Amino acid sequence: MEPENKKILIITYYWPPAGGPGVQRWLKFVKYLPDFNFQPIVYIPENPTYPIIDNDLLNQVSEKAIVLKHKIFEPYQLASFFSKNKTKKISSGIIPNQKKQSFLDKVFLWIRGNLFIPDARVFWVKPSVVYLEKYIVDNNIDTIITSGPPHSLHLIGLKLKQKTGVKWFADFRDPWTTIGYHKSLRLSKYAAKKHKQLEKQVMNTADEIIVTSKTTKTEFQAITTKPITVITNGYDVEPVISKALDTKFSLAHIGSFLSDRNPIILWESIQELLAEIPTFKDDLQIKLIGAISQEVLTTIAQFGLNNYLNNLGYVSHSEAIEHQKKSQVLLLIEIDSRDTKSIIPGKLFEYMVSNRPIVAIGPKDSDFSEIITQTNTGVFFEYTEKEKLKKVILEYYNLFLEGKLRSNGVGLQQYSRKNLTKELVKLLNK
CATH class of the missing domain: 3.40.50.2000 (Glycogen Phosphorylase B;)
Incomplete structure (x- = not known):
């Protein structure tokens, strides 16, 4: 008799049909986890604002994954009335050089950095905690993983850890306060301090931290004594038909x-x-x-x-x-x-x-x-x-x-x- 698959709840923002690099990491982990006797349960927003769409990736979602969806409110949805192009670029990480920012660029970046801490998905935290706390108890889940950015998802993990005692792995695909664009957000002293406080609280409450590079591990070791493991990104075997090399x-x-x-x-x-x-x-x-x-x-x-x-x-x-x-x-x-x-x-x-x-x-x-x-x-x-x-x-x-x-x-x-x-x-x- 085969052992029952262990349930693991994965909380992520980027999921097909989202395109871009942020979706690949957990899409592929979820693909292979059932091979190791894990049942992946993926929690994602029902109505996200993805800057890039790639419908082809929907075909790569594992049939063995259970996908839970819950509504999200994002300020980008309101901001797009003023400038859909600017909000799309900022949400995808394309931030103009500080010397070349227009007045509207500066306004959007100030709002993004100072009013939405740690990021514009922060309004998903409370409803997600309410929904997932019940789900975790009802389904006997003892392990959760949060993947950021957006780092507000780690606040969901933080609250669930405090409320249920579930084992929590915080996966950082990118750093938090040391990531390149963080300095471009025109943060007030209060906002900068708040980011640091939340970062420290997350890292010192999670049971384990996962990062994608050795340097990030070294940086985080100055903030927490919790165990940190490096698991890089990687490649998958892609069913792509070989094409002739470019003649140019x-x-x-x-x-x-x-x-x-x-x-x-x-x-x-x-x-x-x-x-x-x-x-x-x-x-x-x-x-x-x-x-x-x-x-x-x-x-x-x-x-x-x-x-x-x-x-x-x-x-x-x-x-x-x-x-x-x-x-x-x-x-x-x-x-x-x-x-x-x-x-x-x-x-x-x-x-x-x-x-x-x-x-x-x-x-x-x-x-x-x-x-x-x-x-x-x-x-x-x-x-x-x-x-x-x-x-x-x-x-x-x-x-x-x-x-x-x-x-x-x-x-x-x-x-x-x-x-x-x-x-x-x-x-x-x-």
């Missing part, structure tokens, strides 16, 4: 291209190679997929690169995987800031199994630079290393001309979604 020397960036991620050293390198290598202009293509900041597009134009730009906008996750596999080189750009050392973009792991070389640019000592180096999947550059970057792009271009450009990754299996779920299960069974 395509440099592809997939995902949100924020204002602060604008890599001047990349545009300069490309501009110089166009001037120095006669055939480069015939072969080059800069391929951008996802939400792109206007500042990035303006800079590309200023460097005279518009003729080489293929801006595809947002595509479904399956189409993005296709482009990863057929583009010649994959670009991975992170903000040049001490605060972003801990960020390991979710797409890195999908990049790594695409067999295409990665050109990565980020701050010194970035956690993701170590992963790229260890797996032999590309080359990492700091923002001061323009000449090195230019040299590698030229090397890749010459290999492209010879038909020999590819990546030869090693040790990738440790980052498979099933293997990472196995790590999660070890933690849940402790």
